[in-house]
Amino acid sequence: MSKLVSQPVVLDATVLSNYASTDSVTWLTTTLDNLQTVPAVQGELEEGREVGYAYLEHALDVLESGQIRIAETAPEQLRQDYSTVQTRLDPGEAEALAAAHTADGTLVTDDGPARALATEYDIALTGSIGLLVRGIALEELSVETADEWLRTWIEERNYYAPVESVAAALPDDFEG
Numbered sequence: 001m002s003k004l005v006s007q008p009v010v011l012d013a014t015v016l017s018n019y020a021s022t023d024s025v026t027w028l029t030t031t032l033d034n035l036q037t038v039p040a041v042q043g044e045l046e047e048g049r050e051v052g053y054a055y056l057e058h059a060l061d062v063l064e065s066g067q068i069r070i071a072e073t074a075p076e077q078l079r080q081d082y083s084t085v086q087t088r089l090d091p092g093e094a095e096a097l098a099a100a101h102t103a104d105g106t107l108v109t110d111d112g113p114a115r116a117l118a119t120e121y122d123i124a125l126t127g128s129i130g131l132l133v134r135g136i137a138l139e140e141l142s143v144e145t146a147d148e149w150l151r152t153w154i155e156e157r158n159y160y161a162p163v164e165s166v167a168a169a170l171p172d173d174f175e176g
Contacts, residue, residue, distance in 0.1 A: 036105070082101075107123050
């Protein structure tokens with residue numbers, strides 16, 4: 001991923017959940033500008049906390065603090081301009097896609113159907129691992145820390161990852 005991402009950077013629930021599970025949501029807020037999520041994602045995180053996923057409190061605290069802004073207009077944008085999207089994606093991914101597309105931003109999702117649809121809409125796109133790669137490339141994160149977070153996501157959160165080490169996702173010409 002390049003040094004720059006299109007602003008705003010719109011996060012879905014899986015991404016926020018991954019980073020919350022490693023107490024690293026604050027890392028996102030210090031390394032990326034103009035972070036956003038959407039009301040449906042906030043609702044998903046609140047529901048998760050209520051059923052016992054206490055680690056989601058980290059993400060909810062950051063949302064409450066305003067460090068990650070809620071794109072309040074996303075549900076209305078989705079209803080008005082993206083009616084077919086809401087039938088193809090879960091509410092959080094659908095709202096996040098609408099918010100990213102409307103603002104010409106970057107969608108951060110690991111959801112396969114959301115990624116495919118983002119490509120159709122020509123929306124800048126990355127995922128949880130892409131943010132780790134970006135952090136390593138910008139020397140804001142070590143490969144060891146990134147791998148530690150990835151292992152937590154895989155082993156404790158049942159996250160599907162196409163790689164076992166973030167090093168495998170680094171560009172071939174990366175010199176770290």
